Amino acid sequence: MFETSRRKLLGALGVGGAATIAGCAADAPGTAGDQTPAVGGQQQTKQVDTDQLAADPTDVPEPIDRDEPTTHEVTLTVEEVTAEIEPGVTYDYLTFDGQIPGPMIRVHQGDTVELTLENPDGSQLPHNVDFHAIYGTGGGAVATTAAPGEANAMSFQARYPGAFIYHCAVPRLDYHISAGMFGMILVEPKDGLPEVDRELYFGQHELYTDTEAGEEGHHGHDPASMKAEDPNYVLLNGEKYAWAAANRGPVETTVGDTVRVFMVDGGPNLSSNFHPIGNVWNRAYRDGGLPEDGDMGSYADKNIQTMTVPPGSCMIGEMEMAVPERVKLVDHALSRVRHKGLLAEVDADGEEHEEVYDPDFDGTSHEGPRYE
Missing domain, CATH: 2.60.40.420 (Cupredoxins -  blue copper proteins)
Structure with missing residues (x-):
């Protein structure tokens, strides 16, 4: 069960007032609950929480085929997981929905997004999400900041088209993003995108x-x-x-x-x-x-x-x-x-097209100017 207690949490994080720049809290030493892990030297490989952290590149939402705006209910869930960078090398990642990059969100210009960020009880750190597709303080980062066991939400209208990053923007935002907390929201223009295969x-x-x-x-x-x-x-x-x-x-x-x-x-x-x-x-x-x-x-x-x-x-x-x-x-x-x-x-x-590229060219079969 998630509790929504944004005001209490924001006070604890020092979010707001002079400490905030564009919705990202100043990186003050000793910020409660969000210490970057200390360097502790090499340890034995840890047991992994997932066999696949890498998002499937073919997992892309379908192109939009409609003219009227709609409302999307979107939930991003924080997952702090241990996974392999490469065989035998483990790392503690921070993710949206257990994958890197986070899920691709696809909407239409003029659509409304009702976004909830859930941060489960088992998390160690507070998290939030900043969308570059938003008119609003911190791209929604202040509104969505959630401590472990909490959830927060906001809504926004996608008013300008393009492909935009979303990412965590808590005080140690560089560490959170590096460890995996970023993704893309695509806002299709009113006439959509050209069809591709x-x-x-x-x-x-x-x-x-x-x-x-x-x-x-x-x-x-x-x-x-x-x-x-x-x-x-x-x-x-x-x-x-x-x-x-x-x-x-x-x-x-x-x-x-x-x-x-x-x-x-x-x-x-x-x-x-x-x-x-x-x-x-x-x-x-x-x-x-x-x-x-x-x-x-x-x-x-x-x-x-x-x-x-x-x-x-x-x-x-x-x-x-x-x-x-x-x-x-x-x-x-x-x-x-x-x-x-x-x-x-x-x-x-598929079929070879030797007129475009011939990897077995013998030096005699084509006509045309020579460049020497």
């Missing part, structure tokens, strides 16, 4: 651990490396190479498909340089921005190789799957791929 959803973030990446055992959070913005891991969907072929992937598509990718960069500190190796963003929407007038074609950037996605922002990109291939989704700061765990893979299966 597949839609995928990914979230990038950093982990700042007190033990070297790959070293077996339980890793704690390291405030010093977070302050220095020097993470041991940079991940898509919470796990090392979560949706690569060597782990849970690849994601399957078909030659001829148009694939729309939604990506949210939780950060909390690093911009992403999001690139599909072997493909291009044929149409891309920077920072998740979408037009209000329905002219999607002229609004999009065309044939973009790499999209810069700042922390706390999103991107929407579309790929044409022209030939059979494996597309690698990477941050083109490539040491993050090789050393820090960021990679997803998307396979396209």
